Amino acid sequence: MRILVIEDERKIAEFIRRGLKEEGYSVDVAYDGEQGYRLARINEYDLIILDLMLPGLNGLEICRQLRQDKLTVPILILTVKDSVQDKVTGLDSGANDYLTKPFAFEELLARCRALLRGYGVSEPTRLRVADLELDLLTRRVTRAGQEISLTQKENSLLEYLMRNAGRVVTRTMIAEHVWDMNFDSFTNVIEVYINRLRNKIDRGFNRPLIHTIRGRGYILKE
Numbered sequence: 166m167r168i169l170v171i172e173d174e175r176k177i178a179e180f181i182r183r184g185l186k187e188e189g190y191s192v193d194v195a196y197d198g199e200q201g202y203r204l205a206r207i208n209e210y211d212l213i214i215l216d217l218m219l220p221g222l223n224g225l226e227i228c229r230q231l232r233q234d235k236l237t238v239p240i241l242i243l244t245v246k247d248s249v250q251d252k253v254t255g256l257d258s259g260a261n262d263y264l265t266k267p268f269a270f271e272e273l274l275a276r277c278r279a280l281l282r283g284y285g286v287s288e289p290t291r292l293r294v295a296d297l298e299l300d301l302l303t304r305r306v307t308r309a310g311q312e313i314s315l316t317q318k319e320n321s322l323l324e325y326l327m328r329n330a331g332r333v334v335t336r337t338m339i340a341e342h343v344w345d346m347n348f349d350s351f352t353n354v355i356e357v358y359i360n361r362l363r364n365k366i367d368r369g370f371n372r373p374l375i376h377t378i379r380g381r382g383y384i385l386k387e
């Protein structure tokens with residue numbers, strides 16, 4: 166899952182970025198409103214965390230503009246502005262949620278999870294494809310009840326494949342949702358990770374779940 170953080174206070178931005186990365190999200194940060202708006206238009210994010218007081222475009226303007234552009238990406242406003250009127254204005258401008266600073270990182274995470282849940286998931290905290298399971302809260306992965314140990318990146322990649330189970334995902338889609346802006350699309354890093362994941366998920370089982378669709382990408386299915 167790829168998240169855009171639009172926040173001009175570098176310390177806060179870095180705090181959020183690091184915390185989200187530790188949870189396995191890929192994170193891009195924009196330090197001013199215009200850059201934030203531009204990134205939101207260019208890249209396909211699963212969630213945007215948006216400060217309100219920003220140089221350039223302010224948060225409300227970004228929010229309204231993105232909704233006018235027909236972007237449906239969930240937006241979480243994160244701001245020091247804590248009056249009822251501010252919250253009403255924020256939500257009315259198209260934001261999905263509103264959290265005031267100072268905030269507990271755990272609460273921010275819980276709200277992110279709640280907003281991301283809308284993303285094609287049938288069950289809120291657990292993904293399941295055949296006998297493969299991923300618990301989104303503990304990040305624990307099992308196949309046929311057997312625990313499988315994955316690195317954080319492998320875990321994120323598996324989550325993306327599982328959320329799109331039964332659909333072909335291209336390398337570009339994977340790069341956009343599992344890696345961040347600094348990803349070098351000319352390397353074969355995705356193939357490398359898919360192979361590692363295959364070794365852990367499919368090896369030793371009769372029916373493989375990860376399939377290569379030649380010239381197109383990958384599909385996770387029974």
Ligand code: CA
Nearest residue numbers: 173216218219
């Ligand atoms: Ca600010």
